Amino acid sequence: MQSRARTVLAGIAASAVIAGATVTGAFAQSPYEGEDVTLIIPNSPAGLMSQYAHTLAPHIAENLGARNVRVVNHQGGGGLKGSNILWESDPDGMTFAMTNVPTLLVAQLAESPGVQFNATDFTYLGRVQADPRLMFTGKPSGLKTIEDVRNLDRPFVFASQGTDEDFYTMVVLADALGYDLKIVTGYEGDADTSLAVIRGDADGHMTTWTQSAPAVEAGDKYAVLATTFERYEGAPDVPTALEIIEDPKQKENMQAISSILVLGRGFFGPPDMDPEATEALRAAIEKTLTDPEVLKEMKEKGLPVSFNSADAQKENVDRVFANGKNLTPMFKEAVTKIQ
Template sequence: MAIAAARLRSRTAFAAAAATALALTACGGVQTSTGGGSGDGWPSGTVEMYVGASAGGSSDLISRAVSKGLSDDLGGTFPVINREGANGALAAAEVANAPADGSTIAIQNASLFTITPLAVSPDEVTDIDDFDVVYGISRDDYVLVTSPASGFTTIEDMRNAGRTVRYGTTGVGTGAQLSAALLFKSGNVPSQAVPFDGGAPALAAVLGNQVEVASIQVGEAIENIQSGKLLPLAVFGPDRISYLPDVPTAKEQGLDVEVTQYRFMTVPKGTPQDVKDKLVEGLKATFGTEDYRKFNEQNSLTPMEIPGEDALTQLNADKQRYAELIDQYQISLRDAG
């Protein structure tokens, strides 16, 4: 209960701070002409921060936490603009087409560039080359969970079940979909996908025994894991995570599955370097605050605070690796399963 209360206080505080910034902008309390400019003059006003998800989700909460930190360190206001839809592609399109003058920024999800292209037609692909990647933000791991009623305590239990395992998916072209599909294919476990519209309904389905397992982001599942309502069978990152130190990775259990969600700051292609440098300065200051460190802990986020060129290298490597894996295991991501 203490963890849940702390998490709620954190989310409420960041949402309130963002709302205050928006109210000040609307009332003329700050300069609202543009965030454009360069060097020491940036931001000269409001800088819009787009997020491709609805309010209250992980992407939104992370954006609001960073928005508050940037405002505190750099001045100006950084209102979060929600443009949900198409796994973040709608917001990405607005950022790509915005003026490259520092007035528009966005924290974007890796899956939009590494996994979604494997699930949509070529004309629907969002290209990372349309953006400048400024700096890494954090990693949001997936965990395979089950209800105690399933009788599964390990992945090996699923292999030996002698029946088709029903698992929940959280959308086409997502890391949750890919990690679950890879696990069942590489583990030779007969399975049936049951589609849900996001992590919350998939979580409810596992708790209600409508499906036996689901791949869900750790932050969404951890309270039910800690209370004993869910059992974690594997995490899908490259190594174990501090929030669930006793849960082995899928690779430790002999499965060729490594899928993570991570986020990074982007700006329209061609944004002046001195603006990007100032943005990095503000991000580093934000990362160093106690409030932001607590936010990461309360939302089970692993810092991935790396230079933009390193984040871009990781993106391109993951995109190629995922493409090779779905080809190897003959997986189609074009439907919910």
């Protein structure tokens, strides 16, 4: 009996020591020490976004001192569902998200149904990557340069999946460069629009350079325009839209679109996130995305990284909403045309 009592007392004492140590440690360490953090991905578990998240999550957890960064997919509504969930989540820093930020901004600017957030109020945590979108034309169209597109004596047929950022970018481009546009929506993914262009059903579409490089090298497609601020290093001969557009108002619209597209895939948290947690999370993300070992691993996996700081991300979002207000009527008119 005495021996059993001794065992129980020893157990209680040990527990007290461990608990005490934990409490003391907690005061001294980051808010994430030993915590489980949730990373929401508003996209498919099989998609590229999830591949990025699963590869980066353990590194972020390590840099945060967290026990685990758990990836949870909330796909649906073109990324809106997961973003709405994040908007409503507790701002204690234990939940953050990663997605294609331009999709959110464009949805809000176009006043799409289903948007329950204000993108300017999200807590931005850092950009992972931005793969520039380029405009490509197909060989059967005979359009090799953007000047050919501008001189076309019929509407330029653009293949699109739906009312995504490519759709709206093309609306702004056609308005700024002065060519007639016919958008055919309903294609299922980049592969489908690419095939439509190669087959000659449509004149052009928008994708990343990486996705179209094999077709360009095979002579099936031509890269005619970049939507970036500077010429894309992978295709230095392709002019940017901003180089060509002369009208200051149109240039302003294009700058707003380019600012949206440059946001790329990024991390963000709910509004008014706990300042201490925000600081720790931004530092951990920056450390992860600038770590040479992580960058090497990502490159080997075909997941390129082009980090941009949270401040730059936030600056871009604010610029978009300051300059992009006149885009809303243009976007709404374009949607009405296809309905």
